[in-house]
Amino acid sequence: MTQQLVDTKTLLDHDNYNNALTFYRKVRFLAKENEPGSNTVYKDMSVLFQKSSENIETEE
Numbered sequence: 848m849t850q851q852l853v854d855t856k857t858l859l860d861h862d863n864y865n866n867a868l869t870f871y872r873k874v875r876f877l878a879k880e881n882e883p884g885s886n887t888v889y890k891d892m893s894v895l896f897q898k899s900s901e902n903i904e905t906e907e
Contacts, residue, residue: 867895868896870892871892871893871895871896874888874889874892875889875893877889
């Protein structure tokens, strides 16, 4: 039972991280398009996704 809970938490953490990364990419796009209010959110989130931002930039 404990292992099932740990496995479920791991899967949910993975899903949550991917959803947050998708949201971050959208906010970054909106910030580049100068959408009002998006720069503030982008700056706040970029602290959390610094490593991911570097990987995203190389993928594009």
